[in-house]
Amino acid sequence: MDQGPKEQIGKTLYGRRKGKPLRAHLAQTYQEHYARLDIFGGMGPKPIDPVALFDQAGDLVLEVGFGGGEHLLARALEDPNSNFLGVEPFENGMAKMVRAVVAHNLTNIRLHEGDAREVLAHLPKGSLARAMVLYPDPWPKLRHHKRRFLQEDTLGAIAHCLRPGGLLQVASDIPDYISWVLRHQLHVPELSWQVDHAGCWHEAFPGWPGTRYEAKALRDGRKPCYLTFQRR
Numbered sequence: 001m002d003q004g005p006k007e008q009i010g011k012t013l014y015g016r017r018k019g020k021p022l023r024a025h026l027a028q029t030y031q032e033h034y035a036r037l038d039i040f041g042g043m044g045p046k047p048i049d050p051v052a053l054f055d056q057a058g059d060l061v062l063e064v065g066f067g068g069g070e071h072l073l074a075r076a077l078e079d080p081n082s083n084f085l086g087v088e089p090f091e092n093g094m095a096k097m098v099r100a101v102v103a104h105n106l107t108n109i110r111l112h113e114g115d116a117r118e119v120l121a122h123l124p125k126g127s128l129a130r131a132m133v134l135y136p137d138p139w140p141k142l143r144h145h146k147r148r149f150l151q152e153d154t155l156g157a158i159a160h161c162l163r164p165g166g167l168l169q170v171a172s173d174i175p176d177y178i179s180w181v182l183r184h185q186l187h188v189p190e191l192s193w194q195v196d197h198a199g200c201w202h203e204a205f206p207g208w209p210g211t212r213y214e215a216k217a218l219r220d221g222r223k224p225c226y227l228t229f230q231r232r
């Protein structure tokens with residue numbers, strides 16, 4: 001299998017990994033079920049074989065930084081024929097996601113608690129039908145911009161993992177992050193921004209169920225932007 005670049009994963013990008021201690025019942029469900037749902041099978045990162053990972057063949061969809069998992073859960077429920085990979089370093093979000101997968105008895109989700117760059121580095125070339133980065137941490141201060149998840153190298157890694165015609169969907173409520181993504185994407189010629197009329201970047205993706213972070217952004221009066229890139 002032609003795997004993605006496996007150079008040392010560099011500087012930590014994400015913020016906190018732990019919040020309030022997990023309640024006993026949540027902690028127990030998480031401990032009992034995470035290892036079997038883990039993309040890397042409870043071991044350290046290793047090449048990912050999507051065929052072996054799921055009971056069924058189907059389009060492979062990646063969500064980076066799913067937060068509380070509401071969006072990922074909605075997508076996996078509405079599209080049982082596709083297989084979903086969800087990555088999130090925040091333990092509380094991951095524990096909730098594990099609980100939801102167990103409660104709904106979902107077999108089309110696998111998870112990784114950690115950095116999505118580890119997953120991208122170990123997926124086969126062209127294996128993803130779609131990748132979604134929804135409301136990535138904005139890191140607004142100039143000196144923190146290097147922590148933003150979407151950079152030239154991660155956009156390149158996503159392009160490597162997408163199949164020709166596959167889509168990268170990015171949502172953000174931070175105009176500076178949107179222009180940042182558009183600038184960095186120019187250095188990744190495998191991706192082309194899908195734009196057919198002015199203002200289409202304010203139109204939500206098809207079947208959009210929203211995300212928890214987006215609901216807060218809307219309550220605070222910020223306007224979401226939605227970017228779609230296609231793998232050439």
Ligand SMILES: C[S@@+](CC[C@H](N)C(=O)[O-])C[C@H]1O[C@@H](n2cnc3c(N)ncnc32)[C@H](O)[C@@H]1O
Nearest residue numbers: 014065066067090115116134135137211212213
């Ligand atoms: C602003 S929150 C948005 C959460 C969710 N997508 C939503 O819209 O409600 C950004 C999420 O990205 C996660 N994150 C940050 N760095 C990451 C990385 N390197 N890999 C995967 N997830 C990451 C954070 O832990 C956080 O949950």
